[in-house]
């Protein structure tokens with residue numbers, strides 16, 4: 001059954017959620033405080049790169065089923081169910097989550113909801129205890145639910161329409177029934193639904209990201225040991241993956257995890273555990289964070305060694321700027337972190353990414369940017385492969401042999417075909433592999 005749904009905060013999560021809510025049959029009104037973003041979305045365009053999203057969004061904007069506004073009054077008047085999808089970044093100068101946007105949504109909405117029997121659904125990633133606090137800010141006849149989101153950038157549409165599971169943190173059977181009705185077309189695919197209380201729902205999200213970060217840092221720790229022992233972490237991971245208890249996903253060793261979520265979420269989780277007096281339970285996440293940051297330093301060290309001991313006067317090509325392929329998101333990108341470190345140490349860095357150039361230029365204006373991978377490689381002394389775009393895997397090492405000053409590639413993602421690059425006369429090095 002079609003419902004009138006609003007989505008507040010139309011960034012990576014909210015724009016995807018809004019388009020997918022329209023796709024499953026609802027009338028949707030998206031709201032953002034950024035008028036430029038709203039203008040772009042209204043014209044049927046997506047202000048960031050996410051495969052398949054623009055087609056979906058444009059289709060529903062064209063029929064009028066999906067609209068956008070900057071007016072909270074319009075949202076309150078229109079919606080029966082309001083999804084809050086605003087950002088929860090790391091606090092400036094601290095590790096805790098910055099909840100000012102999450103609070104602002106409720107502060108704006110609460111006075112407008114009295115007498116409307118609305119359901120407000122939090123989707124942002126928040127420290128446990130937030131939902132209980134927000135619920136107390138709503139008028140009596142409005143209810144809160146917590147419904148964390150697990151989508152991955154690059155697969156956002158697919159993950160929203162066919163998630164691994166749905167988690168509903170609710171305080172009443174009525175709230176559960178309303179969420180089940182909104183998600184009915186998704187649930188009809190057999191999607192498991194876990195119904196629970198607020199704190200468990202909030203913790204499912206932060207513990208899922210903590211587990212994923214731990215899995216990546218585990219394999220990167222093995223990569224450190226492999227490097228010292230002359231072993232091969234890629235084959236080690238493959239062998240581990242055949243044990244179904246371990247599984248093969250999220251065991252790709254390399255320059256480590258970045259993005260707008262895993263790094264800030266494990267830090268916020270540690271900060272919240274400290275506030276709850278159980279900081280000790282999560283001290284292992286500090287190690288997860290350390291292992292991850294060490295990988296960035298390791299790539300810089302390997303590059304310096306390859307450049308002959310120092311970066312002065314050396315040209316370093318950096319392939320990749322996004323924190324992962326199929327995204328233009330550069331938040332806490334390992335690739336740009338490495339590029340910036342080398343630049344600060346006197347290297348002439350040339351960065352190329354298929355989609356993230358504009359965002360990279362804004363965040364790191366002092367780095368040099370190339371028009372293509374080949375352009376970045378021109379006269380390079382060392383090539384760093386730091387985001388595993390298909391375009392980079394498709395490069396022809398034989399054809400590029402004479403483009404560079406020295407054929408030396410460091411594969412920070414263990415994703416290039418080592419045999420092919422070596423056969424074409426390149427020195428190929430990867431993290432955790434001989």
Ligand SMILES: NC(=O)C1=CN([C@@H]2O[C@H](COP(=O)(O)OP(=O)(O)OC[C@H]3O[C@@H](n4cnc5c(N)ncnc54)[C@H](O)[C@@H]3O)[C@@H](O)[C@H]2O)C=CC1
Pocket residue numbers: 008009010011012013014031032033034037085086087088101104105123124125126149150151152153260261
């Ligand atoms: N990006 C992702 O893949 C996923 C993100 N999350 C979580 O979802 C939340 C949102 O993340 P992103 O979409 O990546 O952030 P984002 O920064 O891309 O989007 C947040 C949007 O909220 C808007 N906003 C800020 N204050 C507002 C207000 N008072 N009213 C209305 N709009 C407001 C901003 O202008 C921005 O467009 C975070 O808590 C994040 O941890 C969860 C799962 C996946």
Ligand SMILES: O=C(O)[C@H]1O[C@H](OP(=O)(O)OP(=O)(O)OC[C@H]2O[C@@H](n3ccc(=O)[nH]c3=O)[C@H](O)[C@@H]2O)[C@H](O)[C@@H](O)[C@@H]1O
Pocket residue numbers: 125149150151152153154209212216249250251252253254255256257258259260261262323324
């Ligand atoms: O909370 C969130 O926002 C989201 O965070 C991650 O999604 P995302 O950040 O989009 O990307 P991932 O695919 O998880 O990759 C994160 C980082 O880990 C790196 N990674 C991933 C996998 C791996 O094996 N090795 C590895 O280094 C990636 O390159 C990337 O930098 C989670 O996978 C989502 O489930 C979650 O919803």
